[in-house]
Amino acid sequence: MGIDMASKRVLRVVDERGTVYTLERKLGEGGQGAVFRVAGGRVAVKLYRVPPSAGAVARERLSAKLRQVRHLPIDDLPIARPLAMLAEPAVGYVMERLTGMVPFARMTDHPPDGVTAWYLETGGVRRRLSLLARMAVALQGLHSRGLVFGDLSPNNVFLSEDHTGEEVCFIDADNLCFESQPSRNAVYTPFYGAPEVVAGRSGVNTLTDVHAFAVMAFETLSLVHPFIGDWVSEGEPELEEAAVRGELPWVDDPGDDRNAASQGIPRDIVVSPLLMDLFQATFGPGRTRPTARPGVEAWPERLQTAADATVHCPECGGTFYASRSACPWCDRPRPSMVLARIRHWNADRREFVPIPGTRTTRGLKRPSPLLVVDEAGPRPLTRHHTHVGGRMSREAQVDLALVGRRLTVRARSEAARSWYLVSPDGGLHRLDTGEWVLDVQGPPWWDLHCGLTQENHRVVTFTHVPETP
Amino acid sequence: MALKEFSVSAARPLPVILLADVSGSMSVHGKIDALNRAVSEMLHVFVSEGTNRAEIQVAVVTFGGTAAVHQPLAPAREVTWESMTASGTTPLGAALDLTTGMLEDKTIVTSRAYRPTLVLVSDGQPNDEWEAPLERLLESPRASKAFRFAMGIGPDADLDMLRRFLADPEGRVFQAEDARQIIEFFRWVSMSVVSRSRSASPNATPSNVPELKPSVTGSTGDLLDGLEF
Ligand SMILES: Nc1ncnc2c1ncn2[C@@H]1O[C@H](COP(=O)(O)OP(=O)(O)O)[C@@H](O)[C@H]1O
Ligand SMILES: [Zn+2]
Numbered sequence: 182m183g184i185d186m187a188s189k190r191v192l193r194v195v196d197e198r199g200t201v202y203t204l205e206r207k208l209g210e211g212g213q214g215a216v217f218r219v220a221g222g223r224v225a226v227k228l229y230r231v232p233p234s235a236g237a238v239a240r241e242r243l244s245a246k247l248r249q250v251r252h253l254p255i256d257d258l259p260i261a262r263p264l265a266m267l268a269e270p271a272v273g274y275v276m277e278r279l280t281g282m283v284p285f286a287r288m289t290d291h292p293p294d295g296v297t298a299w300y301l302e303t304g305g306v307r308r309r310l311s312l313l314a315r316m317a318v319a320l321q322g323l324h325s326r327g328l329v330f331g332d333l334s335p336n337n338v339f340l341s342e343d344h345t346g347e348e349v350c351f352i353d354a355d356n357l358c359f360e361s362q363p364s365r366n367a368v369y370t371p372f373y374g375a376p377e378v379v380a381g382r383s384g385v386n387t388l389t390d391v392h393a394f395a396v397m398a399f400e401t402l403s404l405v406h407p408f409i410g411d412w413v414s415e416g417e418p419e420l421e422e423a424a425v426r427g428e429l430p431w432v433d434d435p436g437d438d439r440n441a442a443s444q445g446i447p448r449d450i451v452v453s454p455l456l457m458d459l460f461q462a463t464f465g466p467g468r469t470r471p472t473a474r475p476g477v478e479a480w481p482e483r484l485q486t487a488a489d490a491t492v493h494c495p496e497c498g499g500t501f502y503a504s505r506s507a508c509p510w511c512d513r514p515r516p517s518m519v520l521a522r523i524r525h526w527n528a529d530r531r532e533f534v535p536i537p538g539t540r541t542t543r544g545l546k547r548p549s550p551l552l553v554v555d556e557a558g559p560r561p562l563t564r565h566h567t568h569v570g571g572r573m574s575r576e577a578q579v580d581l582a583l584v585g586r587r588l589t590v591r592a593r594s595e596a597a598r599s600w601y602l603v604s605p606d607g608g609l610h611r612l613d614t615g616e617w618v619l620d621v622q623g624p625p626w627w628d629l630h631c632g633l634t635q636e637n638h639r640v641v642t643f644t645h646v647p648e649t650p
Numbered sequence: 651m652a653l654k655e656f657s658v659s660a661a662r663p664l665p666v667i668l669l670a671d672v673s674g675s676m677s678v679h680g681k682i683d684a685l686n687r688a689v690s691e692m693l694h695v696f697v698s699e700g701t702n703r704a705e706i707q708v709a710v711v712t713f714g715g716t717a718a719v720h721q722p723l724a725p726a727r728e729v730t731w732e733s734m735t736a737s738g739t740t741p742l743g744a745a746l747d748l749t750t751g752m753l754e755d756k757t758i759v760t761s762r763a764y765r766p767t768l769v770l771v772s773d774g775q776p777n778d779e780w781e782a783p784l785e786r787l788l789e790s791p792r793a794s795k796a797f798r799f800a801m802g803i804g805p806d807a808d809l810d811m812l813r814r815f816l817a818d819p820e821g822r823v824f825q826a827e828d829a830r831q832i833i834e835f836f837r838w839v840s841m842s843v844v845s846r847s848r849s850a851s852p853n854a855t856p857s858n859v860p861e862l863k864p865s866v867t868g869s870t871g872d873l874l875d876g877l878e879f
Contacts, residue, residue: 290702293660297653372703404658414659418764421662444659496651511651 192217194226196265196275202226208278213368218278224264225278227355228271240272243355247274250354258322259315259350261339279350283342286335288312288401296404296446297510300499304344305510306402306451307500310488312340313398315349317480318573320394323357324387324477331356331385333393334370360387372406373397376427377471388471394480395463402452405445407431407464412440431464433457450509453487453502455548481573485565486548492518493557503553506649514649519583519621521552522642523566528635554581554588561593567631567639579612579629581643583621588643590617590629603628621645661705663763664847665723666696666839667752669745671772671803672714676736681773681803684829686733688836695840696726704764704847709752710734717744723758742776742811746783753792766796767843770815771835773803780811788817797842801826801835 192204204217204226214229231239247263255262265275288309292299304312316338323330330337332353341348356368367385369378375392377383399407408424410432423429430437433448452460459475467474492503496513507514524533550566561577577593579600592598592612602610602617605625610617612629619627621643632638668689676682689710696706709723715738721729752758753766787793800812801824812823826832 291658293658293702294655296656296658301653404656409659411659414662415762417761418662442659444657446656497653510653512654513651 194228194271194273195268197268198265199268200265200275202275214273219275223278223280224275225261226267226273226275228267228273231272233270236270236272240266240269243272243274246355246357250357253328253357254326255323255328259319259348260354261350261352263354274355276352276354279339279352281342281346282339282348282350284336285312285316285338285340285349285397285401288340289335289397289404291404300404300446301497301510302344305498305500306502307488307491307493308344308347309401309451310484310491311347312349313401314481314484314488314573315347316397317394317477317484319349319351320390321477321481324360324390327360329358329360329385329387330390331358332368332370333390333397334373335397336370338397358385369393372425374425375471376425376468380426383471386471387477388474391474391477392463392467392471394477395460395474398456398480398484399452399460399464403445403448405432405442407433407460408440408468410440410442411444414442414444427468431468433460434465435461450501450505453483453490455483455546456487458546459483482565483548485573486550489550489552489560489566492516492553493555495556503646516555517583517586517648518556518646519554519581519588520644520646521554521562521566521581522644523550523552524640524642525569526630526632526634526638526640528637533640552581554583556583556585558582559589562629562641566641567597569637569639578631586621586645588619588621588627588645590619591615597631599633600629600631603630619643658702661700661702663707663725663760664704664843665707665709665753665759665763665766666843667723667749667766667768668708668710669742669749669768669770670710670712670720670734671740671742671774672712672734672736673740673774674714674737675774675806676714676803679804680829681832682734682736684832685771686731687829688833689734690731691833692836692840693726693729693731695837695844699844699847700727701847706843706847707763711745711748711752713741713745714738715741717741717748719748719752723752739777740772740774741778742772743778743780743783746780746787750783750787750790750793753796754790759792764846766792767799767839767846768793768796769799769801769839770812771801771803771832772807772812774806775808776811784811784814797846799835799839799842800824801832803832 194202203220205220206218208216208218208225214227217226219226229239244266247266250263261277261279263274263276267273288303320330337351337353339350339352367378373393373396375389378385378389396407408431413420413424413429430440432440432442459479463474490502491500492515493500494508494511494513495516497508497511499508499510501509503518505515527534552560552562552566554560559580559582562579562581563576564572564574564578567578578597580591580593582589598613600612604627605623621627622645627643629641630638670685693708700706706726707723708726708729710721712718712720712734714736720734759766798816800815802809802812803826809823824835826835
């Protein structure tokens, strides 16, 4: 027996290897079944709600799926991994339980009022962008391996419970499927399903994943669903059904403002111009033509760059794009900051060139890497800033911190110790293990060379920008 | 420091109207107590399961002696539940007319609202003229589109009347024999409403609500609520 229902409140299940799990408390319930916390362990159990007559078939299908998932090359991706199948008669599996994490819905389920305070408390623009960048990297990890997540939604992605944490993790690994095996599976979460899935014209694939991702990103940033503008929101519910089937213009359609949204956070505050291009491509042409949607690979760099371009307001604690001269949340003038701009040293020509404007396969511009350093705390330069073609990675190469006009620079990686600073008077200083405190008054400005003169490498220039007068 | 405020779009109302028999016969066998408990539990579920897309609203029309609006339509989280008391006759017709009026009043149920849910609970025979009022309800534009649930309590319930209220050959009148089953019926209704509030088109029929199986949900406690094996 896999299920022991002898006692009223205690439920036990057994996995295929005979390990017994005592289910403690229901963590949540979804369309397919329920997820339980297991006593005394960092695992959870998902039990499917299946009528006994369909149990054998359902167990076989699930078991095939889980065998597949267990052999997928996804060990480096943040997904709550399935650990074992349950034995008969239960249909379900044991998986890693996420601790210290909460559903992503925390970032989209806004309170009815006091929205600004809540938005800033939950991390503001910068944390939202960073979390979304993490999620995009993880999704890219799946897509680049030919996998489809399937039912991406604020309930199937978890994030750090702590408002300063920036971890993300996917759950529901049993919905993963292969791009190469076109799926007729159309499990989706309301409001996140792509129009062609909602309308029943298609199963899930990487392009429907990317739609769901873009909806989550747009909502997380602006608190508006891209298809629910004033027209839909004030209209009858039937209009909402048409909207989620993709039959009406999206809220920021540049050529059709019938469904414009007067609600939510104005997009120019929270959406960077390059991100707006992605939203427009996804919800404009991509609404009716899935292949017009940019692939997930377009997102990580633009999201991370947008996060790097934000500055912290010392008055309200919010963050905002440093291109604005004042804080959009409280109107305080933009504080002083150091802008780390990144160029490229061409060793053959012995000159600086702007970062080569590479284009991705879909002809999308790549953002120029940069980093805003403010007085709120240290910020890391990562491979994405310091290396040519550097992948998105969280590991700091160099830490930068600003106090007044003094910028502290410190190597964090082994490699960075051999990089060197060039002072305004032309002096060379190897970074080494020490802490450099630069007076960032210029021009000329201090430069950080992430490599030696005889090799091509990136160069970071520290420009000081005083507080807006 | 003053923070700038931004408004967010208000959730769409999802009205749930309960027509509750509170005639004298409901006062025996703990029926009215079970009903009160069930409704307050349902309100609790609606509050804790609310989403910012659908706002579940609740109204209660009672019929016992006279028909009255016991609880005007209001968001579940704003309702302070006052127990109902049972006495008098069973004027169902008057309650149906009150309900039709409420549903068709656009100042009460706005045009933004999702299709309403109507729940009729009774333990006996109506003793006013109810057939014409039922016709009016079923023919009124909005009430006719409503999702309808019906429960007969005890052996004297007028199952034929409840079936006519459902007006759906597939519809099933739930028969409750005891307090526990009254509570279960309301759990089922709550689950259906919540599942609808979270669905792609909260206007459509819920699909994920498992069929009600009192023997399973009733005996194994919280852990297994809503599960079948
Ligand atoms: N690995 C996990 N760790 C912690 N909580 C989890 C985990 N997996 C699921 N949950 C919780 O259980 C709920 C239901 O799980 P989910 O897999 O989404 O079910 P369904 O796919 O049926 O909708 C989730 O919303 C979440 O709160
Ligand atoms: Zn501010």
